[in-house]
Amino acid sequence: MIVLTDGYNDPHTAKTAVCVLRYRPGEVVAVLDRGSAGRTCRQVFDVGGDIPVVGSLDEASGADSLLIGIAPPGGKIPQHWRPIVLEAIGRGLTIISGLHELLRDDPEFATAAKRHGARLVDLRASDEHDVAQRRGLRDDCLRIHTVANDCGCGKMVAAVEVAQRLRRAGVDAAFVATGQTGILIAGGGCAVDRVIADFLSGAAENLVLANQHHDVIVVEGQGSLFHPRYSGVTLGLLHGLMSDGLILCYEMGRSAVFGMEDIPLKPLAEVRDFYERAANIMHPCRVIGAAVYGGEFSDDEVAAECERVGRELGLPACDVIRHGPDKLVEAVLELGRSAQGR
Amino acid sequence: MIVLTDGYNDPHTAKTAVCVLRYRPGEVVAVLDRGSAGRTCRQVFDVGGDIPVVGSLDEASGADSLLIGIAPPGGKIPQHWRPIVLEAIGRGLTIISGLHELLRDDPEFATAAKRHGARLVDLRASDEHDVAQRRGLRDDCLRIHTVANDCGCGKMVAAVEVAQRLRRAGVDAAFVATGQTGILIAGGGCAVDRVIADFLSGAAENLVLANQHHDVIVVEGQGSLFHPRYSGVTLGLLHGLMSDGLILCYEMGRSAVFGMEDIPLKPLAEVRDFYERAANIMHPCRVIGAAVYGGEFSDDEVAAECERVGRELGLPACDVIRHGPDKLVEAVLELGRSAQGR
Numbered sequence: 023m024i025v026l027t028d029g030y031n032d033p034h035t036a037k038t039a040v041c042v043l044r045y046r047p048g049e050v051v052a053v054l055d056r057g058s059a060g061r062t063c064r065q066v067f068d069v070g071g072d073i074p075v076v077g078s079l080d081e082a083s084g085a086d087s088l089l090i091g092i093a094p095p096g097g098k099i100p101q102h103w104r105p106i107v108l109e110a111i112g113r114g115l116t117i118i119s120g121l122h123e124l125l126r127d128d129p130e131f132a133t134a135a136k137r138h139g140a141r142l143v144d145l146r147a148s149d150e151h152d153v154a155q156r157r158g159l160r161d162d163c164l165r166i167h168t169v170a171n172d173c174g175c176g177k178m179v180a181a182v183e184v185a186q187r188l189r190r191a192g193v194d195a196a197f198v199a200t201g202q203t204g205i206l207i208a209g210g211g212c213a214v215d216r217v218i219a220d221f222l223s224g225a226a227e228n229l230v231l232a233n234q235h236h237d238v239i240v241v242e243g244q245g246s247l248f249h250p251r252y253s254g255v256t257l258g259l260l261h262g263l264m265s266d267g268l269i270l271c272y273e274m275g276r277s278a279v280f281g282m283e284d285i286p287l288k289p290l291a292e293v294r295d296f297y298e299r300a301a302n303i304m305h306p307c308r309v310i311g312a313a314v315y316g317g318e319f320s321d322d323e324v325a326a327e328c329e330r331v332g333r334e335l336g337l338p339a340c341d342v343i344r345h346g347p348d349k350l351v352e353a354v355l356e357l358g359r360s361a362q363g364r
Numbered sequence: 365m366i367v368l369t370d371g372y373n374d375p376h377t378a379k380t381a382v383c384v385l386r387y388r389p390g391e392v393v394a395v396l397d398r399g400s401a402g403r404t405c406r407q408v409f410d411v412g413g414d415i416p417v418v419g420s421l422d423e424a425s426g427a428d429s430l431l432i433g434i435a436p437p438g439g440k441i442p443q444h445w446r447p448i449v450l451e452a453i454g455r456g457l458t459i460i461s462g463l464h465e466l467l468r469d470d471p472e473f474a475t476a477a478k479r480h481g482a483r484l485v486d487l488r489a490s491d492e493h494d495v496a497q498r499r500g501l502r503d504d505c506l507r508i509h510t511v512a513n514d515c516g517c518g519k520m521v522a523a524v525e526v527a528q529r530l531r532r533a534g535v536d537a538a539f540v541a542t543g544q545t546g547i548l549i550a551g552g553g554c555a556v557d558r559v560i561a562d563f564l565s566g567a568a569e570n571l572v573l574a575n576q577h578h579d580v581i582v583v584e585g586q587g588s589l590f591h592p593r594y595s596g597v598t599l600g601l602l603h604g605l606m607s608d609g610l611i612l613c614y615e616m617g618r619s620a621v622f623g624m625e626d627i628p629l630k631p632l633a634e635v636r637d638f639y640e641r642a643a644n645i646m647h648p649c650r651v652i653g654a655a656v657y658g659g660e661f662s663d664d665e666v667a668a669e670c671e672r673v674g675r676e677l678g679l680p681a682c683d684v685i686r687h688g689p690d691k692l693v694e695a696v697l698e699l700g701r702s703a704q705g706r
Contacts, residue, residue, distance in 0.1 A: 097562070122493070122560070122562065123493075151464070151465075153593040153594075154592050154593045156592055156624060156626075156627070214561065215560075215561050215562040216560055216561065216562065217560070217561050218464070218557075218558055218559070218560065218561070219556065219557050219558065219559050219560070219561045219564050219596060219597045219600065220439070220464065220557040220558065220593070220594060220597060222561050222596040222597070223592060223593050223594070223595065223596060224593065247599070247642075247645070248645055250496050250498055250565060250603055250604075250646055251495045251496045251562070251565050251566065252495075252562060252565070253565065253599050253600060253603045253645075254561060254564040254565060254596045254597060254598075254599045254600020254601070254603070255561045255562060255564070255596060255600070256596075256599075257589070257595050257596045257598075257599040257600075258561065258595060258596020258597070258599075259596070261592060261595045261596070262592075282498060284498075285498070288645070296641065296642075296645070299638065299641070300589075300638075300642075303589070303590055303595075303630070303638070304592055
């Protein structure tokens with residue numbers, strides 16, 4: 023695939039691109055971003071090695087699909103991307119999008135796709151119309167869920183890394199995707215933020231029912247109970263999953279809500295307490311560890327932060343990219359042992 | 365209009381019918397419910413006076429529309445109602461529905477409506493695609509919101525009654541509807557449980573922006589933070605509204621979650637505390653009173669319950685139908701005075 027980030031290559035907005043480069047680099051022919059053309063993905067995104075960043079579709083002729091590589095608030099396709107998408111459709115490429123505005127609902131894209139025989143794939147589309155039933159949940163599947171004090175601070179990455187490492191340790195574990203990027207990585211899942219609000223917890227429950235043949239599921243979180251825009255999504259997901267254990271994610275050094283800079287973030291201890299209280303309304307649950315997204319800080323600074331926050335919260339803490347997720351994996355295994363002991 | 369409740373006339377399931385009979389009786393020609401035909405609405409629903417309950421469309425020939433009068437979980441139209449709805453369409457009646465399954469999306473109904481020139485009105489349909497922005501909220505509009513320990517325990521009725529009584533006391537107050545029945549009563553609003561989850565808080569904020577020219581708005585609550593199915597809707601609404609004061613509603617004598625009888629309800633003090641904690645993440649807010657739905661209990665029993673719960677929570681408490689909402693109205697005015705003093 024070609025990944026389109028044109029003009030939006032900061033790691034937060036281009037999070038779909040960055041995650042695909044991290045977890046599915048073999049499927050990426052090039053990134054299309056005119057302002058950074060001629061450089062490599064490693065230079066622009068810190069991941070993706072020598073995969074080239076190009077300035078036109080012509081320079082990535084081996085690709086059979088174009089992935090919309092960004093996740094802007096509100097989920098609308100940028101206006102200046104429309105000619106690029108139409109050109110790709112004209113070449114018969116499959117267009118893959120995780121945006122709220124569905125490609126299939128765009129008359130210009132739909133008409134062009136029909137004319138040129140191109141496929142439009144909307145990762146976010148779903149047809150969830152079930153309310154939660156609380157039936158058939160398997161007690162001996164351990165349900166782990168990544169949550170956060172804010173958006174865009176590594177909930178999906180933490181879930182993927184913990185699930186991968188559990189599998190490498192011989193545990194029958196699965197990553198469960200709840201967002202468009204996670205769905206690309208996992209090859210399935212449900213973009214819960216797109217579901218009709220009444221069916222949120224039902225969609226979460228359906229994800230558990232579909233994956234609980236594994237011994238452990240690690241479910242990607244969405245939004246934050248503390249985000250003014252997305253807290254409803256987060257609670258519906260949290261309650262529908264009936265989680266046993268939570269991993270609390272945050273970005274080091276961030277002090278205000280993502281995209282709403284005049285709203286300060288709450289202290290992490292308060293965040294942890296509120297998540298535990300909210301989760302325990304439905305099912306016994308506790309926060310078992312913290313995943314620190316170190317961003318641009320130095321290795322020493324991140325190590326010091328993990329040490330500090332681990333002490334403050336009395337929890338294992340690590341940056342899953344820099345340190346690996348071993349501390350969190352150990353916390354999951356420990357929770358599983360104590361659950362079996364019950 | 366004719367209100368259709370056929371086979372579903374218990375007050376919880378037929379809540380749309382009951383509320384329209386209570387607040388818009390002048391617009392109801394008859395209720396269609398074959399099992400209760402020949403009786404009056406007062407006899408079957410305890411409201412609606414002498415409005416007849418009939419067994420066929422023929423017996424309500426003055427009506428120009430048919431209202432789907434129930435709100436079942438999941439929001440699907442009962443199978444045995446389809447011939448009745450098709451017959452009404454065949455007579456050219458407007459069909460009004462607040463169900464999740466939109467009439468317009470039903471090929472059989474849509475085709476029939478086109479053929480017979482009948483209108484299909486889906487109260488729940490919306491096109492909300494805005495995330496919350498936290499811009500332009502007016503400080504001197506007092507935002508009151510009804511919340512609850514469970515579904516179906518009088519949040520809409522409490523909001524309507526408090527707003528009406530405030531207006532009668534000369535206050536510029538408005539009831540703001542967030543569900544299909546409220547929309548029927550208010551003539552506008554947004555069915556937030558139908559909104560795409562990511563846009564829940566944005567839809568709530570839009571309701572505030574559209575109504576904050578009033579001095580007080582009383583916004584109908586949806587679901588409950590303690591309901592396994594709908595807690596996400598409730599939190600998204602609560603956070604999007606940036607409420608100043610909450611009225612806590614519950615049904616006397618209920619011990620388990622509505623529709624999920626094996627899940628016990630939490631103590632009211634815990635419910636109150638969690639609502640306050642959740643609301644205060646976004647905006648200073650407190651619970652200012654309790655609205656008790658007395659249901660089938662005697663007047664004496666309900667009075668004793670209000671006395672007891674008022675003492676337990678240290679709040680004014682009343683059944684707005686039996687006692688009127690004066691105690692809650694006084695609590696709203698008191699909150700308004702203390703807000704002005706700040």
